Amino acid sequence: MIPVADPHAQYAAHRAEIDAAIASVLERGRYVLGDETRAFEAEFAAYVGVAHGVGVASGTDALALALRACGVGHGDEVITVAHTAVATVAAIEQAGASPVLVDILADRYTLDPQALARAITPRTRAVIPVHLYGAPADMEPILSLARQYGLRVIEDCAQAHGAIYRGRRVGSFGDAAAFSFYPTKNLGALGDGGLVATDDAGVAERVRLMREYGWGERYVSTIRGGNSRLDELQAAILRVKLRHLDADNGRRRALAAIYADRLPGNLIRPVTTTDSEHVHHLYVIRHSERDHLAAHLRARDIGTGIHYPVPVHLQPAYRGQPGIPAALPESERAAREVLSLPIYPELDAGQVRLVADAVHAFSGSEH
Numbered sequence: 001m002i003p004v005a006d007p008h009a010q011y012a013a014h015r016a017e018i019d020a021a022i023a024s025v026l027e028r029g030r031y032v033l034g035d036e037t038r039a040f041e042a043e044f045a046a047y048v049g050v051a052h053g054v055g056v057a058s059g060t061d062a063l064a065l066a067l068r069a070c071g072v073g074h075g076d077e078v079i080t081v082a083h084t085a086v087a088t089v090a091a092i093e094q095a096g097a098s099p100v101l102v103d104i105l106a107d108r109y110t111l112d113p114q115a116l117a118r119a120i121t122p123r124t125r126a127v128i129p130v131h132l133y134g135a136p137a138d139m140e141p142i143l144s145l146a147r148q149y150g151l152r153v154i155e156d157c158a159q160a161h162g163a164i165y166r167g168r169r170v171g172s173f174g175d176a177a178a179f180s181f182y183p184t185k186n187l188g189a190l191g192d193g194g195l196v197a198t199d200d201a202g203v204a205e206r207v208r209l210m211r212e213y214g215w216g217e218r219y220v221s222t223i224r225g226g227n228s229r230l231d232e233l234q235a236a237i238l239r240v241k242l243r244h245l246d247a248d249n250g251r252r253r254a255l256a257a258i259y260a261d262r263l264p265g266n267l268i269r270p271v272t273t274t275d276s277e278h279v280h281h282l283y284v285i286r287h288s289e290r291d292h293l294a295a296h297l298r299a300r301d302i303g304t305g306i307h308y309p310v311p312v313h314l315q316p317a318y319r320g321q322p323g324i325p326a327a328l329p330e331s332e333r334a335a336r337e338v339l340s341l342p343i344y345p346e347l348d349a350g351q352v353r354l355v356a357d358a359v360h361a362f363s364g365s366e367h
């Protein structure tokens with residue numbers, strides 16, 4: 001079976017380094033918010049190209065805390081896309097704000113700047129562009145609208161560690177950026193983790209306080225907070241994996257190039273734009289017979305995924321709520337047609353060719 005992602009293969013690829021890092025944390029006896037977390041925060045912030053990194057418990061928490069640290073909360077509207085992980089929208093609500101969902105650009109799968117412009121109201125305080133599948137959102141028009149209307153920009157970078165837009169890494173464009181280290185992400189822990197990246201010292205400081213009960217010093221809550229700490233084991237593991245991130249992303253790009261070369265010519269592939277560098281968190285194609293194609297591949301022991309089958313505005317928990325439109329045509333079309341093919345750094349070129357040939361065999365049949 002070729003799975004769509006394989007976090008164990010990544011552990012196995014770096015087993016000796018990861019085991020040593022874990023053993024070292026276990027022996028030192030500091031298990032939460034210690035030297036490993038501090039070192040990882042500095043290393044990852046430098047990698048992204050910002051001044052501050054604050055480790056938290058998940059990508060969802062990173063988004064919610066970044067919003068709150070930017071002063072976004074109750075009574076505020078936050079605009080984002082419906083074609084994303086529900087986590088993006090859940091985080092807006094976790095921060096106490098109201099999500100307003102808009103459509104995507106058909107070819108990029110990311111926030112449509114014109115739809116953003118139409119959705120802005122006097123209550124709009126922030127926008128969350130999502131760099132989906134490993135490809136940067138089109139930030140230039142989004143940043144320009146944000147400047148014009150005084151909106152805070154929080155980038156959702158959960159699927160795009162290392163991706164580059166116009167010469168800079170994603171996560172360095174907005175007021176703050178949220179990263180997830182869920183095991184299958186391009187930089188994945190062996191458990192949960194997240195991080196807020198920002199150039200704004202005030203935002204970084206507020207996230208740092210809020211992740212531990214608002215404590216400025218121990219037992220003294222300067223502001224209101226909660227518990228969203230990053231533990232030392234995950235930080236130590238992430239430090240090991242960060243050293244391999246560029247090589248791993250390069251490997252993903254090489255595999256994506258094989259797909260691009262071998263998949264049937266009429267199939268819609270991920271867009272590659274000249275202004276950005278994709279890190280292929282997922283390799284997403286489109287097919288009008290998507291479900292039949294997935295079944296055809298499953299019968300050949302090839303796993304696939306659908307990211308995402310139900311856009312957030314049609315989810316039972318959200319449909320019909322204020323700020324949630326009844327229809328978003330491009331998001332709905334994507335939800336019907338997208339299919340994620342296996343891609344991860346440890347996959348070998350022969351397996352990618354096998355998957356591509358299996359897609360060919362489907363396209364060559366009566367479908």
Ligand SMILES: *Cc1c(COP(=O)(O)O)cnc(C)c1O
Nearest residue numbers: 058059060085087088158180182
């Ligand atoms: C994974 C993901 C998140 C949430 O991250 P968690 O660490 O699972 O909370 C948010 N946004 C997007 C686009 C994601 O893919």
